[in-house]
Amino acid sequence: MTETDVVVVGAGNAGLVAALAAHEAGARVIVLEAAGEDERGGNSRFSGGIFRAAHDGLESIRPLLTESDEKVLSKVSVAPYSRQRYAGDWLATSMGRPPRELVDTVVDGSFETLEWMRRQGVEWELTANKLFDLDNLDGVYALPPGGAIRAKGEGVGLMERLFAAVERAGIEIRYDAPAAGLITSGATVDGVLVRRQNGFDEVRGAVVLASGGFEANPEMRLRYLGPGWDLVKVRGTRFNMGTMLAQALHAGAQPAGHWGGCHASPQDAAHPPVGDLRMTDKLSRYSYPYALLVNGEGRRFVDEGETEVWLTYAKTGSAIMRQTGGVAYQVFDQKTVHLLEPRYRTGTPVEAGTLAELAGRLGVPANALAETVSTFNRAVSADAGSRFDPMRLDGVSAEPAGQPPKSNWAQTLDEPPFVAYAVTCGITFTYGGLKIDTQARVVDTTGRPMPGLYATGEIAGDFFYHNYAAGSGLVRGAVFGRIAGGNAAARAAGGTG
Numbered sequence: 001m002t003e004t005d006v007v008v009v010g011a012g013n014a015g016l017v018a019a020l021a022a023h024e025a026g027a028r029v030i031v032l033e034a035a036g037e038d039e040r041g042g043n044s045r046f047s048g049g050i051f052r053a054a055h056d057g058l059e060s061i062r063p064l065l066t067e068s069d070e071k072v073l074s075k076v077s078v079a080p081y082s083r084q085r086y087a088g089d090w091l092a093t094s095m096g097r098p099p100r101e102l103v104d105t106v107v108d109g110s111f112e113t114l115e116w117m118r119r120q121g122v123e124w125e126l127t128a129n130k131l132f133d134l135d136n137l138d139g140v141y142a143l144p145p146g147g148a149i150r151a152k153g154e155g156v157g158l159m160e161r162l163f164a165a166v167e168r169a170g171i172e173i174r175y176d177a178p179a180a181g182l183i184t185s186g187a188t189v190d191g192v193l194v195r196r197q198n199g200f201d202e203v204r205g206a207v208v209l210a211s212g213g214f215e216a217n218p219e220m221r222l223r224y225l226g227p228g229w230d231l232v233k234v235r236g237t238r239f240n241m242g243t244m245l246a247q248a249l250h251a252g253a254q255p256a257g258h259w260g261g262c263h264a265s266p267q268d269a270a271h272p273p274v275g276d277l278r279m280t281d282k283l284s285r286y287s288y289p290y291a292l293l294v295n296g297e298g299r300r301f302v303d304e305g306e307t308e309v310w311l312t313y314a315k316t317g318s319a320i321m322r323q324t325g326g327v328a329y330q331v332f333d334q335k336t337v338h339l340l341e342p343r344y345r346t347g348t349p350v351e352a353g354t355l356a357e358l359a360g361r362l363g364v365p366a367n368a369l370a371e372t373v374s375t376f377n378r379a380v381s382a383d384a385g386s387r388f389d390p391m392r393l394d395g396v397s398a399e400p401a402g403q404p405p406k407s408n409w410a411q412t413l414d415e416p417p418f419v420a421y422a423v424t425c426g427i428t429f430t431y432g433g434l435k436i437d438t439q440a441r442v443v444d445t446t447g448r449p450m451p452g453l454y455a456t457g458e459i460a461g462d463f464f465y466h467n468y469a470a471g472s473g474l475v476r477g478a479v480f481g482r483i484a485g486g487n488a489a490a491r492a493a494g495g496t497g
Contacts, residue, residue, distance in 0.1 A: 041237075078143045140391070266288060289305045335385075431465060
């Protein structure tokens with residue numbers, strides 16, 4: 001049995017931020033990580049590293065950047081991203097369901113948390129090269145303001161610097177230490193049980209759960225998300241099995257949020273069953289706004305250009321999962337193929353000089369694909385080419401009969417050779433979780449906080465429903481990680497926490 005002040009379960013972004021915050025508040029901290037050191041970092045290590053934060057435009061972001069890349073800065077503009085717009089995007093993507101006080105806590109603390117993380121050693125950069133190869137673009141790219149900032153080196157760089165900060169602080173991390181239960185006295189939580197080969201270790205202290213959702217557990221995916229979800233690819237870590245989520249519920253924590261929902265995005269069809277740390281997020285396929293996305297029957301099934309990709313990608317994977325075989329195809333022609341983001345270089349495209357030839361190579365009915373494309377092309381306005389602007393929402397739309405509309409970037413698909421990428425659904429994290437309050441305290445089924453138990457990151461529910469705005473997950477974990485760590489430390493010091 002080990003006694004400490006604060007026990008953090010999980011060593012991703014949310015967990016390490018909580019550990020640093022607790023240490024900063026004077027607590028002795030132990031971090032429990034289910035993975036070995038070589039696989040540490042949770043889902044955060046697999047992420048693209050985007051942190052959605054409120055800001056006043058490019059000039060307000062500049063001081064945050066580790067270094068000013070004048071070449072990039074000269075090619076982009078970033079409009080202000082107000083707290084009102086941020087909260088509006090969050091609530092719109094989640095259909096107004098999240099409690100406003102939780103959303104406001106994240107939004108109001110977002111930029112200040114990035115500044116705090118910078119002081120811990122995290123480095124920031126613009127996301128300008130994420131969606132485009134800027135060398136292939138003319139003019140200035142209007143970077144989506146909510147998706148403008150990311151950790152330098154993406155998820156890998158984020159976690160390298162957070163682990164370095166934790167190690168500089170002298171915080172103990174125990175690897176190969178899967179948490180398996182809570183030590184409780186009624187509703188009060190006194191510590192964590194760690195599963196070993198021949199028994200359990202006890203680690204006692206105030207507990208911060210930051211151990212992720214249940215996305216790596218096919219049984220729980222099937223149980224909560226429904227048929228077919230047990231078969232999807234897992235973008236991130238294989239260790240997010242939902243163990244501590246289930247254990248906390250068993251101990252009396254209140255479930256909250258969208259248990260039938262998840263973040264799921266288009267991934268290369270050759271994605272391995274679980275995330276590969278050699279590739280991290282390089283198998284993501286997010287240039288579909290400039291393509292036609294068709295299923296195995298050769299039919300369109302989504303509005304590819306509904307809005308900026310960072311507000312649609314997390315629901316598009318689910319739409320792909322619902323297609324026959326859980327596979328679809330992003331089809332480009334020579335007008336748009338140069339707009340593919342750099343990550344497509346990890347894929348193997350299918351190319352053909354005619355649609356019939358392309359259909360044959362994809363195994364798609366040729367007549368159906370030809371009808372889909374011709375119907376779409378007829379709906380595109382004659383001046384669409386002159387109004388097309390890939391660097392901002394251009395309003396160039398089409399409403400083909402019997403198909404979903406395309407609200408932006410509608411261009412005829414008629415300049416061969418055609419290029420297609422097979423894509424599938426990759427789950428990132430689940431939306432259902434534990435109910436917490438604005439102090440990151442886990443709330444029990446009677447509506448009272450459970451003394452000694454806090455949660456942050458993907459294990460906390462009630463933040464996202466149906467869809468998701470890119471970068472709000474990482475910043476949610478960090479904002480509430482700081483709150484959880486600070487309050488756990490206060491409780492250990494004899495306060496209320």
